[in-house]
Amino acid sequence: MIDKLVQHINDRIDNKLTESDISLLSEVFHLKKLRKHQYLIQSGDVCKIAAFVVKGALKKYTVDETGKENILELFIENWWAGDKESFMIGTPTPYYIDAYEDTELLIINKSDFIEKIGKLSFISELNYILTERQSFQLMKRLHSSQTLTAEQKLEQLQNTYPEFFQRFPQHIIASYLGMTKETLSRIRANALKK
Amino acid sequence: MIDKLVQHINDRIDNKLTESDISLLSEVFHLKKLRKHQYLIQSGDVCKIAAFVVKGALKKYTVDETGKENILELFIENWWAGDKESFMIGTPTPYYIDAYEDTELLIINKSDFIEKIGKLSFISELNYILTERQSFQLMKRLHSSQTLTAEQKLEQLQNTYPEFFQRFPQHIIASYLGMTKETLSRIRANALKK
DNA sequence: CGGAATCTTGAAAGTGTTCAAATCAAGTGG
DNA sequence: CCACTTGATTTGAACACTTTCAAGATTCCG
Numbered sequence: 001m002i003d004k005l006v007q008h009i010n011d012r013i014d015n016k017l018t019e020s021d022i023s024l025l026s027e028v029f030h031l032k033k034l035r036k037h038q039y040l041i042q043s044g045d046v047c048k049i050a051a052f053v054v055k056g057a058l059k060k061y062t063v064d065e066t067g068k069e070n071i072l073e074l075f076i077e078n079w080w081a082g083d084k085e086s087f088m089i090g091t092p093t094p095y096y097i098d099a100y101e102d103t104e105l106l107i108i109n110k111s112d113f114i115e116k117i118g119k120l121s122f123i124s125e126l127n128y129i130l131t132e133r134q135s136f137q138l139m140k141r142l143h144s145s146q147t148l149t150a151e152q153k154l155e156q157l158q159n160t161y162p163e164f165f166q167r168f169p170q171h172i173i174a175s176y177l178g179m180t181k182e183t184l185s186r187i188r189a190n191a192l193k194k
Numbered sequence: 195m196i197d198k199l200v201q202h203i204n205d206r207i208d209n210k211l212t213e214s215d216i217s218l219l220s221e222v223f224h225l226k227k228l229r230k231h232q233y234l235i236q237s238g239d240v241c242k243i244a245a246f247v248v249k250g251a252l253k254k255y256t257v258d259e260t261g262k263e264n265i266l267e268l269f270i271e272n273w274w275a276g277d278k279e280s281f282m283i284g285t286p287t288p289y290y291i292d293a294y295e296d297t298e299l300l301i302i303n304k305s306d307f308i309e310k311i312g313k314l315s316f317i318s319e320l321n322y323i324l325t326e327r328q329s330f331q332l333m334k335r336l337h338s339s340q341t342l343t344a345e346q347k348l349e350q351l352q353n354t355y356p357e358f359f360q361r362f363p364q365h366i367i368a369s370y371l372g373m374t375k376e377t378l379s380r381i382r383a384n385a386l387k388k
Numbered sequence: 389c390g391g392a393a394t395c396t397t398g399a400a401a402g403t404g405t406t407c408a409a410a411t412c413a414a415g416t417g418g
Numbered sequence: 419c420c421a422c423t424t425g426a427t428t429t430g431a432a433c434a435c436t437t438t439c440a441a442g443a444t445t446c447c448g
Contacts, residue, residue, distance in 0.1 A: 062337065070341045072333065085330045124322075132325050136279045138332035139266065143256065145339040146372035147264045150436070169394060178340035183436055185396055344404070363426060377404055379428055 002026050005052050005106050008078050013125045021122065028116050029106040034058075034099035040081060041097050047086035048110045053079050056103025057167050060095050061175070071175040076167055080130065081105070100168065145178055151187050153177045196220050199246050199300050202272050207319045215316065222310050223300040228252075228293035234275060235291045241280035242304045247273050250297025251361050254289050255369070265369040270361055274324065275299070294362065339372055345381050347371045 002025055010016050017025075029052070034040060040058060041047050058081050060073040072095065075081040086093035087110060108117070117123045144156055157164065157177060164173060170188075171181035196219055204210050211219075226245070228234060234252060235241050252275050254267040266289065269275040280287035281304060302311070311317050338350055351358065351371060358367060368378035 062341070064341065070337070072337055072340075084326075085333070088326070128318075128322055128325070131322070131329055132278075132282070135325055135329035135332060138329060138336055139279070142332055142336045142339060143264070143266055145336060146266075147256070147258065171394070180437060181395075182397085182438085186436095189396080365426070374405060375427075376406085376429085380404095383428080 001031055001054060001104075002029065002106065004054050004078065005029065008052070009122065009126055012129050013122050015122070017122060021120075024117065028112045029108050032105045032107045034103040034105065036099055036102055039096060039098045040105070041083065041086075041093055041095065043094055043096055044092050045086070046090055047083040047093050049082060049107050050084075050087060050110075050113060051081045051105040051107050053077055053081055054104040054106055056099060056105075057101045058097055058099050058103060059168075059172060059176075060097045062094055063096065069175055070178075071172060074161075074164055074168060074172070074176055076163065084131075084134075100172070150177070150179050150183050151191065153179070154184065154187055154191070195225055195248060195298075196223065196300065198248050198272065199223065202246065203316065203320055206323050207316050209316070211316065215314075218311065222306045223302050226299045226301045228297040228299065230293055230296055233290060233292045234299070235277065235280075235287055235289065237288055237290055238286050239280070240284055241277040241287050243276060243301050244278075244281060244304075244307060245275045245299040245301050247271055247275055248298040248300055250293060250299075251295045252291055252293050252297060253362075253366060253370075254291045256288055257290065263369055264372075265366060268355075268358055268362060268366070268370055270357065278325075294366065344371070344373050344377050345385065347373070348378065348381055348385070 002022065005025060006017055006022055031054075032051070034056070040051060041049075043062065053075050055077060058075040059069075059071050060075070060081070060083075061069045061071040063069055075097075081097055083093040083095050083097075085091065144153060148156065154177065157173070164176075168176075170184055174181040174184035177184065196216065199219060200211055200216055223246070225248075228250070234245060235243075237256070247269050249271060252269040253263075253265050254269070254275070254277075255263045255265040257263055269291075275291055277287040277289050277291075279285065338347060342350065348371065351367070358370075362370075364378055364382075365375035368375040371378065
């Protein structure tokens with residue numbers, strides 16, 4: 001169970017984890033299972049956990065006045081799910097995160113994070129790497145959101161995260177891309193013609 | 195000159211800079227002046243510098259096939275201008291950055307950054323804080339870009355960065371918001387009626 | 389088989405863009 | 419001080435793309 005997390009970390013940091021690092025991780029992370037449609041966090045909560053996805057899929061979204069979901073992020077295996085801003089700063093999150101499939105997570109709560117591992121160099125290193133990558137990706141997504149047509153957005157997503165199309169239905173992908181499911185359907189029909 | 199940078203750093207880190215920290219900064223950062231319309235970086239360059247804005251204003255943008263500028267970021271005093279991804283990873287930047295006003299920058303080049311200050315704890319701390327904040331802001335901008343109407347985008351920008359409206363003309367603001375100058379002009383006319 | 393979720397299709401409406409032209413504002417040089 | 423230039427803003431009309439709403443078709447799965 002913890003193996004996937006250890007692997008994830010070793011893939012990203014310079015010096016591999018020692019046995020004692022790993023046993024510490026085993027202590028502070030615990031397994032949590034979510035059934036399809038269960039929430040990890042809800043709007044208004046302060047996010048007090050960080051969650052590593054061992055198995056399954058989740059979506060992060062807001063809900064507008066009309067009840068429409070606007071999906072911001074999709075999480076699958078080996079991704080971190082949560083609201084980092086709420087977790088770090090302690091402000092209430094505006095987001096919902098729920099399981100789209102039955103999901104297994106490795107959870108650490110904020111107090112354990114701060115007291116037990118936050119200051120370890122491999123955690124700082126990992127955290128920095130992930131945060132920096134996140135910001136690079138968000139810059140690209142923002143640019144795409146503002147400059148590309150719906151068709152170009154689809155094509156780009158097929159190139160960057162083809163796995164999403166295996167895991168999520170079209171209406172979820174559409175919302176992630178900032179368009180309606182009808183638009184996505186029509187665009188796909190057009191793209192096939194060519 | 196270096197004072198503004200020292201102030202900027204002291205405002206953000208836990209332990210204030212020492213005299214020797216400051217004299218080291220004075221050594222590795224040098225002043226660069228840009229006249230209005232001069233480039234700091236151009237598309238295709240590898241960004242080999244990080245630049246702190248002492249005075250002036252800059253814009254970061256791409257140019258599409260038709261020559262249209264799509265502005266991603268605006269920089270004024272006390273902001274860092276550059277393409278961090280290109281700087282850190284060494285990939286060619288897709289962006290242009292140019293001065294919208296006559297501008298004074300404190301520049302550090304990559305080799306000095308890596309060899310002389312990159313490993314100092316106050317630089318790591320600052321870098322992490324800025325990167326994290328950047329990613330929080332980008333998440334919000336992406337969400338706004340995908341969910342708000344043009345009118346709501348304007349209102350939100352007026353609330354978050356009112357100073358932009360003093361420093362940049364409307365067509366620049368419009369591009370930053372991902373809309374045309376005509377749309378922004380009409381929206382403002384409508385908003386005034388109410 | 390039957391029901392729920394998903395995907396497709398059509399027509400009408402909405403929102404923002406494009407293109408072109410007019411207006412406005414702020415220097416600059418004569 | 420005025421004419422001229424340049425950049426910025428506004429306005430109008432036609433157009434393009436995406437959404438909305440509604441209905442029908444398809445797929446999945448117990």
